[in-house]
Amino acid sequence: MWFSFFTNFLIFSTAMVLCFFFNRSNISRYYIGFVAFTGLSALVAGFGHLTIFESSLGPKMLYGSRVLSFISVYCFTYGTLRSFHYLQQKIYSVLQVSLFVGFVVLLTLHNVFTLVIVYSIFGLIVVGVTSHLLNLKTHREASILVISGVSILAFAAVIFSIFRSEDTTAAADVGHVLVSVALVVLMAGFNKVKQNEFTK
Numbered sequence: 001m002w003f004s005f006f007t008n009f010l011i012f013s014t015a016m017v018l019c020f021f022f023n024r025s026n027i028s029r030y031y032i033g034f035v036a037f038t039g040l041s042a043l044v045a046g047f048g049h050l051t052i053f054e055s056s057l058g059p060k061m062l063y064g065s066r067v068l069s070f071i072s073v074y075c076f077t078y079g080t081l082r083s084f085h086y087l088q089q090k091i092y093s094v095l096q097v098s099l100f101v102g103f104v105v106l107l108t109l110h111n112v113f114t115l116v117i118v119y120s121i122f123g124l125i126v127v128g129v130t131s132h133l134l135n136l137k138t139h140r141e142a143s144i145l146v147i148s149g150v151s152i153l154a155f156a157a158v159i160f161s162i163f164r165s166e167d168t169t170a171a172a173d174v175g176h177v178l179v180s181v182a183l184v185v186l187m188a189g190f191n192k193v194k195q196n197e198f199t200k
Helices: 002-021 029-048 057-083 090-109 114-134 140-192
Strands: none
Touching (some): 002 029, 029 057, 029 140, 057 090, 057 114, 090 114, 114 140
8 A cells, every 4th residue: 555655656747846846948838747646646646545534535536636637638738739730720620629628527327446547548659659650850859759668657657557457456556657657758859849849
């Protein structure tokens, strides 16, 4: 229980250090938001898993953590679409908002972490990785780092999904450490984005 809390706190600490260590004037505020909300989500989740709180409070904190995860992915998706000028087509903006609202409604009805994984697949892989692959030649260094960071996040989700039925705590702890590593790689990628190449 407590070890899981500390691995969640590791994500939060990593996110906060990254937000203040890197020169935020060089990084899109949406990417900063992605890292910050990911850290806050992990912190709330860490407290939500502790048994020291009354039983009715834990699920509410986990719900809040998952909403924060949705917000973090939304920031990443919006930042990516904006960076590559896809938001000039209104359909992308409408689809993004609709999916976000839809997933929050689903989470309210069924408070399960699986919804976070599914929404993350859409935002981080379908939008994020695809956009960077399509623009790999012109933004190679930044794109390789971003794709690598998303791949680490995907690997963490796979570990959690495969082993959660056998040993949820151990799988989650390994996943938390991988998320921390992924945030470092992603922020390095975000920092490589040149203001004269993308829309800030």
